[in-house]
Amino acid sequence: MKEKILHKDDKLQSGNGSATLVLYNDDINTFDHVIKSLVEVCGHDSVQAEQCAMIVHFKGSCDVKIGMVEVLNAMSRSLNVKGLNSKVESI
Secondary structure, eight states: OOOOOOOTTOOOOSSTTEEEEEEEOOSSSOHHHHHHHHHHHHOOOHHHHHHHHHHHHHHSEEEEEEEEHHHHHHHHHHHHHTTOEEEEEEO
């Protein structure tokens, strides 16, 4: 299977393929690791990544990205490889 290249500017496109990438809290990863991972994988700026990390910490989960299922699945796999707990859910 050929891998798709993800770009920072991949955006939500209308259609049946839209979903959300949800990040879940854990007791293992540091805020710095979560923030760095969201910047690298999801294209967040540092402020947005920090806000998501805080929401995950206090609420247990946070929708960190909305987009096409294929793109979000790749992002979720990348976050999971980095030790974070994420999942793609249909909207």
